[in-house]
Amino acid sequence: MPGPNITITLIGSKLAKKGTEFIYRGPQPECEKCKLKAVCLNLDKGKKYIVVALRTGSDHECFLHDTSVRAVEVSPAPVVVVIESRKAFNGSKLTYEEPKCDKACPSYEGCHPAGLVNGEKYTISEVYGEATGTCPKGLILKKVLLK
Template sequence: MKTLVSAELTKVGEKFIHAGMANVCKKCRLKKVCMGNLKIGRIYKIVKIYDKIFPCEIYGSVKLAEVEPAPLLIAYPSSKVISNALMTYSQIPCDISDCEYFGYCGKVRGLKEGDKFKIVKVAIEKIRCRKGYDLKLLEVQPIV
């Protein structure tokens, strides 16, 4: 999908979280191409940047770019892992904030409860869950 990215700060391979539309963007003639394809809270990866430069009140100038949803790491119950299947994300309840896997279990940046994803690969076959859950660490591709 296409969007507009900062002409000065972005490179192919970089990721960003779409935070939504600023007030100044509401009157911009480019808002549809800039914001129209992106979903708030999603993480995107830049795969191609075009040379054409457009003015922007926030960044000064922007370029047209091809982006795709970025792969994410999540912890997921081992019993629910099915390779090549379309899966539905649900948070794993956890309050152990000093756990090394905490950011992969609860509120994972870039995914919301009920979002669809596909498993890219199993990153860690069995993680040491301090709550005793049987979990794998997965690299997943969100379906937007």
Template sequence: MVITLVGEKLAKPGLEFIYYGPAEPCKSCRLARVCVGNLEPGRRYKIVKVRNIEHSCPLHEGKVRVVEVVEPAIEILVDPRTAIVGSKVTLKFVDCPDPEKADLVKPEGLFEGDTVKILEILDDVECSGRRYKLVRVVREKE
């Protein structure tokens, strides 16, 4: 679990967001270490708890709230040979040129080379004559 700050209007349990990096005003903010210093650019986060602590912020209509976040499970297409529930694998994006499946081939929040744990097998998916497994994974941190 990670502690960070989000805009007061966004501070709701269950909300997911992708952190793209600090905005210009964040670089000189006294709260930057707690706010953006705990997050990795390009990763997806899910708010699990909102604390009753708020701070002023020039970006978020004046206030941010302290929240607890986790990296949520993400759905992705994988090679069927690696789709074993409970296994930890090094992520390799599959070759599926179908633009409708792009969010399942390279979902935001995961990078090729990440170590992920397969939590669940959801479905069989075909793309360009090849079969893949749609799985739900969570990133394993070193």
């Protein structure tokens, strides 16, 4: 039985390796006719995951993947993000709210990394220090690892 924060799902056999990270993009039209879709579509759309273990058993046919799919255990993957320095403390919890920024901002990618879900709760597991680049709003930014 998987532990807390572990989900059993199906991913493409070529991706089914311990340590593989991916962002779940949600159901695709090909999934509608699949009898295994309940196992594949059990993740949170837009969230980043990491494969922590492979399940024993056979591969399954898939209408979407060019080979097959395989059962794996996944957990939410840590994500590096740039946040306001006043919120950046090891062990603190925060609810990720996507900043309202101009895409031309030099820090835009760091403040809007793929794999974080707006409104989801995370814990800061490491503070890396001040982020490179400047914020046009005058905010002091730090780079942190969220779990």
